[in-house]
Amino acid sequence: MPHTASRYLAEGPRVGIRPFTLEDGPEFTACARESKDLHHPWLFPPDSNAAYTAYAGRLIEDPARAGFLACEKDGARGDGALAGFVNINNIVEGGFQCGVLGYGAFAHAAGRGLMKEALGLVVGHAFGPMRLHRLEINVQPGNAASIALARSCGFRREGFSPNMIYIDGAWRDHERWALTVEMVRR
Numbered sequence: 001m002p003h004t005a006s007r008y009l010a011e012g013p014r015v016g017i018r019p020f021t022l023e024d025g026p027e028f029t030a031c032a033r034e035s036k037d038l039h040h041p042w043l044f045p046p047d048s049n050a051a052y053t054a055y056a057g058r059l060i061e062d063p064a065r066a067g068f069l070a071c072e073k074d075g076a077r078g079d080g081a082l083a084g085f086v087n088i089n090n091i092v093e094g095g096f097q098c099g100v101l102g103y104g105a106f107a108h109a110a111g112r113g114l115m116k117e118a119l120g121l122v123v124g125h126a127f128g129p130m131r132l133h134r135l136e137i138n139v140q141p142g143n144a145a146s147i148a149l150a151r152s153c154g155f156r157r158e159g160f161s162p163n164m165i166y167i168d169g170a171w172r173d174h175e176r177w178a179l180t181v182e183m184v185r186r
Helices: 022-034 049-061 114-127 144-152 181-185
Strands: 015-019 066-072 081-092 098-105 134-139 156-167 170-180
Touching (some): 015 114, 022 049, 022 081, 049 066, 081 114, 098 114, 114 134, 134 144, 144 170, 170 181
Antiparallel strands (some): 081 098, 134 170, 156 170
């Protein structure tokens, strides 16, 4: 589903970010199915229309969540084709002003630097218009690609949480990474 730059919340040289819509279901689920080997065992994005509708609905309706689609501006699949996604979950306002990031590239876009650009755009949007102060990422220790992405975007490792999140039938350990507005402004 092609999208013009005017529909992006923010854009870089190769990627634009925009909110999820229910209409993105067919493209998103096709990309998720094509990316199963890349994502396993780290994450399981929705790969059916019903699962996508529920997932996108939560991101659209819940004020404690924000979902962004990373769209490749001039890719082989056409302008605006989905390259991945970045979600901000558990958004807490008030004195905390924090959110927890989750993200994934789709297989056709993986390893090309598109998610680094997209994550940077989401960070800018979170620290700008959303007025968040801190973003966190929880990553399984064996997920080298996700750790490399967090590090390349300026996140610092803050700790380790055993048995933190239930994924793929078991409680999984996670490293905690974080970035604050002050770290970006340096």
